[in-house]
Amino acid sequence: DGGITQSPKYLFRKEGQNVTLSxxxxxxxxxxxxxxxxxxxxLRLIYYSQIVNxxxxxxxxxxxxxxREKKESFPLTVTSAQKNPTAFYLCASSLGQGTTTEAFFGxxxxxxxx
Amino acid sequence: SQxxxxxxxxxxxxxxxxxxxxxxxxxxxxxxxxxxxxxGRGLVHLILIRSNEREKHxxxxxxxxxxxxxxxxxxxxxxxxxxxxSYFCATGDSGGTSYGKLTFxxxxxxxxxx
Numbered sequence: 001d002g003g004i005t006q007s008p009k010y011l012f013r014k015e016g017q018n019v020t021l022s023x024x025x026x027x028x029x030x031x032x033x034x035x036x037x038x039x040x041x042x043l044r045l046i047y048y049s050q051i052v053n054x055x056x057x058x059x060x061x062x063x064x065x066x067x068r069e070k071k072e073s074f075p076l077t078v079t080s081a082q083k084n085p086t087a088f089y090l091c092a093s094s095l096g097q098g099t100t101t102e103a104f105f106g107x108x109x110x111x112x113x114x
Numbered sequence: 115s116q117x118x119x120x121x122x123x124x125x126x127x128x129x130x131x132x133x134x135x136x137x138x139x140x141x142x143x144x145x146x147x148x149x150x151x152x153x154g155r156g157l158v159h160l161i162l163i164r165s166n167e168r169e170k171h172x173x174x175x176x177x178x179x180x181x182x183x184x185x186x187x188x189x190x191x192x193x194x195x196x197x198x199x200s201y202f203c204a205t206g207d208s209g210g211t212s213y214g215k216l217t218f219x220x221x222x223x224x225x226x227x228x
Binding site for chain 2: 031033035041042043044045048050056058059088090092094096101102103104105106107108110
């Protein structure tokens with residue numbers, strides 16, 4: 001089945017730790033996105049990538065880092081510099097190739113600081 | 115910053131009634147999309163309308179776009195209890211430094227009572 005997979009579904013982080021959220025797609029999409037969603041809120045863009053080995057900061061990139069070494073993978077690292085990381089994280093992909101088209105979302109990772 | 119702002123924030127209706135949600139945005143767009151999110155899940159794409167289109171239909175969904183007012187509306191006709199979800203508009207930027215950026219609004223929580 002084609003789709004986008006996020007793992008893990010739940011993640012617990014201790015204060016001061018870095019954690020990495022996985023996002024893999026087998027849709028052959030060029031564009032990938034990371035969003036953060038707080039309870040009862042909309043989605044805020046953290047980072048996005050239109051092509052392998054290239055990515056841009058979104059609206060709330062501070063305290064986060066990404067890499068795009070492979071077309072199918074776009075991992076997000078939540079660093080210790082992110083002071084309030086508890087949130088629901090959503091990864092998405094779309095065709096890209098010159099325009100923003102329908103985005104396909106993973107089922108999300110819920111990150112909690114303990 | 116949020117590009118799209120939905121209105122109302124919450125909407126409660128009876129089964130069979132129509133539901134209308136509105137979205138306003140601030141900058142030039144390539145297209146506008148509507149998504150649905152069931153509680154705690156990823157988003158599902160509903161419909162995309164391009165900047166040169168004024169109206170689009172898909173099943174019980176009708177979307178309008180007024181680029182002069184920078185606004186869009188989503189109409190769900192003959193609503194069902196299964197339509198209960200959060201609905202988000204998203205805008206695809208038209209170019210420049212925001213090329214490929216897909217930005218979401220705060221969402222409308224729709225509750226359809228049986």
